[in-house]
Amino acid sequence: MYIFLSAETSMNPVKVLKTxxxxxxxxxxxxxxxxxxxxxxxxSDEPSITNLGEAIWYSIVTMTTVGYGDMYPVTEQGKWIGYLFIIASMGVLGLLIGRISNVINEVRENRRLGYNGTGFTNHVVIIGWNRYAQTVLEQLVAAGVKIAIILDRRSQLELLAENYEKDQVYFLLADHHNFELARKANIEAASIVFVNLDDDTDKLVYLVNSSKFYHRKIRHAAVVNDHELVPAFKAAGADVVLSRDEIDAKLTASFIFEPEVAKYTEQLISTAVDEESFDVQQYRVIAKNRFKDRYYHDAFFEIKKQLDAILIGLATTVDGEHVVLGNPDDPELKISEGDYLILITSGRAAKQLQRAFGVAEGSL
Structure with a gap:
């Protein structure tokens, strides 16, 4: 297992003592x-250099090749020492130029590898990179979400970094289990961390160690390969756990039995990329939302008529438990602050919804 450290995080005591x-x-x-x-x-009878200050001045002027000529040795032995300073000047200049070049390269390298950190907050952190993560990333980018990606292969980082805007996607080269270095991704200020490691066991180990390392609660999401491990993941601290096999099986069955419905469903669960695309979106009800404390049925008709969107559900709290109500038929159901309105909308109407609700889509 490789541990990636920047110059800022690595401090070798032996190297320091040697220096x-x-x-x-x-x-x-x-x-x-x-x-x-x-x-x-x-x-000498007519010395030009008589004290330490003059000697230092002469050596600096000589080694930096400035050569004012205001002070110089007049004795034979002094001239030999002057020769040494002249020879040393070659090494000094080379050292200075090399050191400055190294510092510049190190700054550039740290920036490229993500070691300077990011100021993202309320963002999504993706741990691990593969085709699945890339699909998730494309959807989040289209939704305008900021993402930090922690990957452990330099070749992947160099290929990806140039394809995304730096003010929206941040990349960090690090071992997936290096929790200290992961702080460069401002992971403790993230809205959620998507654990996307290849092996389910590796994901579980990450969840357990993460909860021990970080002092504050971090929300985690994971997609498991084995559906039977879902309870274990929730016990390990994952807030959102999905089964890859179950999702794939349902979509596959739908494509076989109802292909047109499946195509439309696939479009709905994808982020709308243009004004004509449709999308299922959720919006948090804030204090100034005009539908707060209104009946769900009234909101349904008003949203359809005025905002050109279809209200299909409400995420709310019932008896202390968070539930999602799909098209509820309770005429007395009211919308409360902190609930989520779930709607089908187009890319064009989504902009109008954001202005009307005063928030962007999603829970981030």
Whole structure:
């Protein structure tokens, strides 16, 4: 298992001590040369360099190739020390240029690999990358949702990063179980984390370790390959658990028995990409929503007439339990703040709904 660390997160004590040792040795040699230069120059009849300040000034001017010529050694021994400073200037310039180049490259590399972090909040974090994740990403991008993706293959990151706007999709190269580095994706401020690892066992391990590592509650979603593992995932802390086999089986049966219905259903569960496309959307009822405290039946007809959308359900709380009511027939059912209105709408009408409800679609 590879652990990816940036320069900011990796600090090798041995390397630090080695660097400090080199600095001390170089400084000692430098000060020794300055002291020797002063010693020989002070013995001459007309010295140009007589104290430490002048010696330092001369060495800096020489090693940086500025060469003012205001100070220079006049003794034979002093000139030999001057030769050493001239030779050293080649190394100093090379070191400075190399170091500056390394810093620039490191900054660029950290930005490319996501190590500078992101300021996204209330976003979706996807752990793991494959074709399934790409399909999810395309739907979220079309809905205008901000996404952070944590993947463990550099080749994948380099191929994907150029295809999406950086202000909407953030990529981080990291081991999927490196929870500390995952903080670069601002994971604790995410609306939900979609655990998209290949193996169900790996997903469970991630959920268990994630709940131990992070101090605040993080909502998780997962799609399991084995339907019988759904209870285990919920016990491990997953808030949303779907069975891939069950979803595929239902869509496949629908395509076999009612192909036209299946095609329309597939269109509805996809994000509307243009004004003529249809989509099932949900909108949270906020305090200023004009349908708050209104009867569901009244809202149904008014939304159809004024907003060109069809209200098909309500997500609400009944006896302390969150439930989804599909086309409820209770004439006394009222819409409350915090409920979700579920509607079928077109891409064109969706913009009008967002203005009318004062919120964007979705629960994020």
């Amino acid at each position: 400090i040792g080199i600095v001390i040795v170089v400084l000692a040699i430098y000060l020794g040369l300055l002291a020797t230069l002063i010693h020989f120059e002070q013995a």
